[in-house]
Amino acid sequence: MSEDLFNIIERLANVLRQEVRAEGQSLGLQPVQQEALYYLSICNRYSDTTLAVTEYLGLTKGTVSQSLKVLENKTLIYKEKDKDDLRITHLKVTEEGKLFLAETCPPKKFTEAIEQLSETKQSQAAVLMQDILKNYQKAVGRTAFGVCKNCKYNQKNEADSFYCGLTKEVLSIDDTQLICREYAT
Numbered sequence: 001m002s003e004d005l006f007n008i009i010e011r012l013a014n015v016l017r018q019e020v021r022a023e024g025q026s027l028g029l030q031p032v033q034q035e036a037l038y039y040l041s042i043c044n045r046y047s048d049t050t051l052a053v054t055e056y057l058g059l060t061k062g063t064v065s066q067s068l069k070v071l072e073n074k075t076l077i078y079k080e081k082d083k084d085d086l087r088i089t090h091l092k093v094t095e096e097g098k099l100f101l102a103e104t105c106p107p108k109k110f111t112e113a114i115e116q117l118s119e120t121k122q123s124q125a126a127v128l129m130q131d132i133l134k135n136y137q138k139a140v141g142r143t144a145f146g147v148c149k150n151c152k153y154n155q156k157n158e159a160d161s162f163y164c165g166l167t168k169e170v171l172s173i174d175d176t177q178l179i180c181r182e183y184a185t
């Protein structure tokens with residue numbers, strides 16, 4: 001069974017990669033540049049640095065730095081110094097970058113294919129894929145970069161306010177939907 005699942009996921013990933021690559025050609029972007037841009041649109045403020053992008057993509061610092069330079073030159077991202085620690089530089093997605101992602105990620109045909117499933121099936125598929133991802137990350141020892149709301153440090157304050165037990169900072173609801181380099185289970 002694991003071989004069947006591997007074949008399905010591998011094929012799915014391959015088709016998706018081809019679709020995303022085709023979308024990126026409109027801006028002359030390489031797949032790695034698109035992946036970095038997408039990551040920066042879904043990560044939190046503790047995870048939007050060059051080092052975090054390098055860790056997330058599992059590539060060399062040189063490759064990632066070059067990709068980020070391209071994204072910056074195309075005004076898809078910009079740099080911003082941390083207001084408390086000037087040694088830290090955050091990488092933010094520009095409005096132009098957000099627009100590009102809204103039009104291309106996920107690719108339209110992927111969305112159409114998913115929408116052919118009932119809502120129940122979509123939810124079941126999301127739970128199953130999430131379980132597979134979680135177990136696989138655990139097995140390979142790469143458990144960082146999970147969604148904040150599921151992190152062991154995430155604590156709910158009253159009403160719609162959350163608190164990070166690691167950084168000791170307040171988190172908004174939107175923050176809890178993002179992925180984090182410090183995520184732990």
Ligand code: SF4
Pocket residue numbers: 044046146147148149151152153154155163164165166167179180181182183184
């Ligand atoms: S609660 Fe966990 S995932 Fe969320 S910001 Fe803190 S360390 Fe990161």
